[in-house]
Amino acid sequence: MAPEPPLLTMSGITKSFPGVRALDGVDLDVQTGEVHCLLGQNGAGKSTLIKVLAGAHQPDDGMITWRGEQVILRSPIAAMRLGIATIYQELDLVEHLSVAENVYLGHEPTTAGFVVRGKDAKASTAALLKRLGHSEVDPARLVGDLSAAQQQIVSMARALSHDVRLIVMDEPSAALDPDEVDNLFRIVGDLTAEGVAVVYISHRLEEIRRIGDRVTVLKDGRAVAGGLPAKSTPTREVVALMTGRNVEYVFPERPTHQALPDPVLEVQGLARDGEFASLDLTLRPGEIVGLAGLVGSGRSEILETIYGARKPSTGQVLVDGKRLKPGSVRAAVRAGLGLAPEERKAQALLMLESVTRNVSVSSMSRFSYGGWLDRSAERNAAQKATRELSLRPDNPSALVRTLSGGNQQKAVLARWLLRGCRVLLLDEPTRGVDVGARAELYAVIRRLADEGLAVLMVSSEVPEVLGLADRVLVLREGRVVHTAPAQELDEHRVLDLVMEGSPAS
Amino acid sequence: MTQPVSPPRDEIPKLSPQVEPSPWRAVVARADVRTLSLLGVLAALILIGGITKPDEFLDTRNLQLVLTQASVIGVVTVGMTFVIISGGIDLSVGAIVALASVWATTVATQDFGFVGIFFTAVIVGVGCGLVNGVLIAYGTMVPFIATLAMLASARGLALQITDGNTQVVTVDGILDLGERDSYVLGVPPLVMVFAVVTIIGWLVLNRTTFGRRTVAVGGNAEAARLAGIDVRRQRLYLYLLSGLCCGIAAFLLIILSGSGQNTNGNLYELDAIAAAIIGGTLLTGGRGTIVGSVLGVLIFTTITNIFALNNLQSDVQQIAKGAIIVAAVLVQRRTASTT
Numbered sequence: 001m002a003p004e005p006p007l008l009t010m011s012g013i014t015k016s017f018p019g020v021r022a023l024d025g026v027d028l029d030v031q032t033g034e035v036h037c038l039l040g041q042n043g044a045g046k047s048t049l050i051k052v053l054a055g056a057h058q059p060d061d062g063m064i065t066w067r068g069e070q071v072i073l074r075s076p077i078a079a080m081r082l083g084i085a086t087i088y089q090e091l092d093l094v095e096h097l098s099v100a101e102n103v104y105l106g107h108e109p110t111t112a113g114f115v116v117r118g119k120d121a122k123a124s125t126a127a128l129l130k131r132l133g134h135s136e137v138d139p140a141r142l143v144g145d146l147s148a149a150q151q152q153i154v155s156m157a158r159a160l161s162h163d164v165r166l167i168v169m170d171e172p173s174a175a176l177d178p179d180e181v182d183n184l185f186r187i188v189g190d191l192t193a194e195g196v197a198v199v200y201i202s203h204r205l206e207e208i209r210r211i212g213d214r215v216t217v218l219k220d221g222r223a224v225a226g227g228l229p230a231k232s233t234p235t236r237e238v239v240a241l242m243t244g245r246n247v248e249y250v251f252p253e254r255p256t257h258q259a260l261p262d263p264v265l266e267v268q269g270l271a272r273d274g275e276f277a278s279l280d281l282t283l284r285p286g287e288i289v290g291l292a293g294l295v296g297s298g299r300s301e302i303l304e305t306i307y308g309a310r311k312p313s314t315g316q317v318l319v320d321g322k323r324l325k326p327g328s329v330r331a332a333v334r335a336g337l338g339l340a341p342e343e344r345k346a347q348a349l350l351m352l353e354s355v356t357r358n359v360s361v362s363s364m365s366r367f368s369y370g371g372w373l374d375r376s377a378e379r380n381a382a383q384k385a386t387r388e389l390s391l392r393p394d395n396p397s398a399l400v401r402t403l404s405g406g407n408q409q410k411a412v413l414a415r416w417l418l419r420g421c422r423v424l425l426l427d428e429p430t431r432g433v434d435v436g437a438r439a440e441l442y443a444v445i446r447r448l449a450d451e452g453l454a455v456l457m458v459s460s461e462v463p464e465v466l467g468l469a470d471r472v473l474v475l476r477e478g479r480v481v482h483t484a485p486a487q488e489l490d491e492h493r494v495l496d497l498v499m500e501g502s503p504a505s
Numbered sequence: 506m507t508q509p510v511s512p513p514r515d516e517i518p519k520l521s522p523q524v525e526p527s528p529w530r531a532v533v534a535r536a537d538v539r540t541l542s543l544l545g546v547l548a549a550l551i552l553i554g555g556i557t558k559p560d561e562f563l564d565t566r567n568l569q570l571v572l573t574q575a576s577v578i579g580v581v582t583v584g585m586t587f588v589i590i591s592g593g594i595d596l597s598v599g600a601i602v603a604l605a606s607v608w609a610t611t612v613a614t615q616d617f618g619f620v621g622i623f624f625t626a627v628i629v630g631v632g633c634g635l636v637n638g639v640l641i642a643y644g645t646m647v648p649f650i651a652t653l654a655m656l657a658s659a660r661g662l663a664l665q666i667t668d669g670n671t672q673v674v675t676v677d678g679i680l681d682l683g684e685r686d687s688y689v690l691g692v693p694p695l696v697m698v699f700a701v702v703t704i705i706g707w708l709v710l711n712r713t714t715f716g717r718r719t720v721a722v723g724g725n726a727e728a729a730r731l732a733g734i735d736v737r738r739q740r741l742y743l744y745l746l747s748g749l750c751c752g753i754a755a756f757l758l759i760i761l762s763g764s765g766q767n768t769n770g771n772l773y774e775l776d777a778i779a780a781a782i783i784g785g786t787l788l789t790g791g792r793g794t795i796v797g798s799v800l801g802v803l804i805f806t807t808i809t810n811i812f813a814l815n816n817l818q819s820d821v822q823q824i825a826k827g828a829i830i831v832a833a834v835l836v837q838r839r840t841a842s843t844t
Contacts, residue, residue, distance in 0.1 A: 357721075364717055372713055
């Protein structure tokens with residue numbers, strides 16, 4: 001350790017959201033001029049931690065020391081004033097403003113306090129862009145016309161337009177081509193040479209090896225290792241730190257299938273440009289197939305394309321050997337597909353409505369005669385479906401927004417059960433579901449499969465895929481890199497595959 | 506249709522069914538805090554009218570007049586309520602009423618008599634709604650813009666047809682419907698049409714798949730789409746419905762005024778939106794009631810009447826309307842956050 005005090009020390013940072021403890025006493029220290037990498041699986045608490053550091057979230061407990069003095073980061077502006085800048089994964093630029101206007105948004109150089117000196121802003125923006133090695137970007141251009149990589153440069157220029165001492169980068173390489181990544185690394189090198197510290201978040205171990213000085217690993221809201229040497233810590237050890245779990249989920253037992261019936265769903269060469277490449281898949285009644293992969297590996301896009309919510313570039317989806325009309329949700333639903341989407345509140349639920357109406361929305365024609373609803377039949381059928389899934393409370397008129405995450409998910413499943421669907425597509429089925437309620441949901445999904453449904457599920461939680469699915473497809477950047485029965489895989493192996501792309505021994 | 510795959514199982518514990526609250530109590534507890542408060546406002550207005558002008562306001566003829574005036578805008582508001590519940594807006598209703606009323610009263614149309622006038626009004630209304638609906642549902646235009654364009658075009662076309670002249674109706678039988686002789690048990694035929702439209706609107710919204718889909722599309726269009734609802738077709742139907750209501754309203758206006766004018770239905774869009782909003786319809790969609798909207802219409806019409814009887818100018822009237830809209834929204838936000 002350097003003798004001088006660290007640039008930043010965060011100690012015992014705790015942050016809870018309703019139902020989740022996102023951070024549980026996390027420590028992090030960053031030295032002047034180092035690249036400190038943050039590693040962890042989805043949901044480990046990385047984004048919450050950097051939001052605390054950016055002043056966007058207030059910690060419930062813990063202390064932040066900046067250059068030897070204790071500070072409270074009340075707002076993003078407060079953090080910015082100290083010299084902490086954050087570049088988020090979703091770039092927060094205003095597309096309809098120019099590059100220079102974006103860089104100086106909120107702290108425009110002014111005369112007499114309100115007249116913006118546009119020329120000065122453009123000149124200093126040009127200087128910043130040159131420093132970043134992108135002098136070809138015109139400060140007068142609209143940000144919306146730039147490529148993703150160029151937009152990222154603009155974000156960085158904005159960070160540097162403040163007197164910045166620490167830059168937080170949230171998966172900066174995710175949207176970049178390899179040569180753009182090289183330029184990014186050069187910039188990171190230049191910044192650290194000038195004494196600026198970088199907190200770097202990435203899923204890609206090879207990047208961390210190339211530019212990182214030290215690594216802190218987060219898992220389930222805790223820092224399980226702080227300040228490991230980035231270049232010399234073995235991959236196996238890092239993966240073990242990321243995956244070692246305190247919570248053991250109980251997964252239902254797999255039935256021993258003698259001979260499965262003919263496939264109900266066949267996906268042939270399905271692809272969408274820029275999202276995922278040629279996917280082949282067959283799904284038989286009674287089977288659960290899992291897609292494992294990181295955020296951005298194209299998992300949700302695959303499910304939504306099979307479901308017809310997105311139009312494929314090539315390829316086709318067959319149900320019972322019959323080709324589905326591409327890009328038509330209605331055709332998919334009619335053929336017996338059902339989707340429980342990742343963003344339940346935004347994509348599945350009618351939040352102002354009752355459980356009954358949420359469950360019956362896909363089967364209304366069954367309870368209607370010439371458009372006239374038989375409301376008691378509707379209610380009884382909906383209640384039968386929700387009781388089968390033991391949705392609580394057992395009250396069909398309860399408003400769906402008053403239910404817990406797990407019961408909201410059951411309402412979505414009940415919708416497809418009532419509809420009589422035969423292929424269930426589950427996107428992150430336990431997102432936002434309490435740990436305690438997950439085992440029950442797993443049991444429900446397995447039971448539905450035993451009763452003859454075919455299930456295709458996607459999850460960023462590898463143990464969930466391995467524990468629940470019969471067969472697993474491992475995805476990396478939109479491609480299937482490995483297919484195997486779930487029993488033949490373990491978590492390390494899958495993480496090696498999704499991060500490094502090559503099967504490790 | 507395939508039957509649900511899974512029969513009930515015993516492994517999963519079941520809760521004993523709870524005692525259901527009676528639907529009547531649920532009605533009183535939830536939706537009708539709002540309806541009751543609207544009824545309260547209406548009662549207060551009637552009281553004010555009765556105190557300030559006891560002889561004139563409570564006179565049967567005056568009450569018949571208030572209800573008749575409410576009928577035209579009321580029919581428009583029922584259609585508007587559906588559109589707003591679906592998350593849309595229809596700014597063109599006043600212009601469609603104008604266009605339908607002048608098209609239905611041209612000399613050529615009047616040759617076809619009573620039936621010709623009625624069907625022309627309805628077809629013109631539905632036709633305009635069709636254009637709105639196609640532009641919004643399949644042309645993915647923002648409803649505000651599409652119906653604003655229709656507002657401008659329909660008014661322009663109405664002016665072109667009439668050349669600014671009032672087209673007097675000469676067909677026998679039409680004007681009689683506005684006369685006292687045609688009242689049934691003291692109820693003017695126009696008011697009966699309004700009542701029928703209201704009842705049908707209520708039934709469609711609350712008892713049919715069409716109403717359910719409307720609410721679903723307005724509450725969460727993406728969820729509705731992923732649940733297998735044809736969101737675009739539903740949107741098209743909703744603007745057709747609004748156009749249909751405008752056609753009917755235009756026919757009522759022809760009966761009421763005995764003529765067709767290009768200035769008919771002026772600012773109906775604002776009155777209809779305001780009535781729906783104070784009736785509790787969310788401008789963002791997903792929630793609203795026909796009863797609330799109709800009460801909103803009655804409140805506005807009653808205010809207009811009281812102000813006119815007291816010889817107050819329309820400027821004061823406009824200010825009062827604005828204040829009521831603000832007050833109603835503030836009160837509703839309060840009740841929404843406490844329940």
